[in-house]
Amino acid sequence: MANTPRPSLHKSLCVGICATLECPLLHPSGDSSLLAPIIDDLVTHGWSQQPVFLPQTLTAELAQECRTRNAAGELAPAAIGRGGGQIVNEGIRNDHILWLEAGQSAAGDQYLALLDELRQALNRELFLGLEELECHFALYPPGGYYLRHLDRFRDDDCRTVTVVAYLNEADWLPEHGGALRLHLPDGPRDVVPMGGTLICFMSDRIEHEVLPATRPRLSLAGWFRRRPL
């Protein structure tokens, strides 16, 4: 059981989703039910939308952290490109971001632990060889956008699975805008950025864009990276 966390560690990390079947106390049904559909969807369609992935309290804590750190001036205009080639181009995207690192907050660590369960399940089932997650808070001001793009850089093909969690109120409606528009082979598909929703897709396959919203739009955007070939 190399992937089974110690019970004490597990209890502190686990908030309701878990690929660990040997956890009868915490998951009486041996429930890995939130991870299996993601994996099935990724295989079948290349993307997956889970409307109730994050617990409400965790969503609220992460949203609060994003707002507080923004008020403290910690978020910076997002750049495009990577390494030395990074530039801020507000014609392409105009969100503000802050990279999430382990050990910054209990809520952040809880989120990273949840996503690590997902990473391990993806590796177990799909042999993707995902090694790490890079992840940032993103705050789009009202009217903010990110034009149509792919999440893979020309000179770095390690980003493999994109995973975005929305930190907005659960009462976000389609008329508030801010949809993530996925450009799928059978046409565009809009995802409403409601708090608690998780969206995953294959980074090299699905072009997407963020549409302007009428209110501030909060998220945690991340990428599971595989080792360089």
Ligand SMILES: O=C(O)CCC(=O)C(=O)O
């Ligand atoms: O926030 C979203 O819905 C997607 C953001 C995005 O596409 C990105 O940061 O690359």
Ligand SMILES: [Fe+2]
């Ligand atoms: Fe993207």
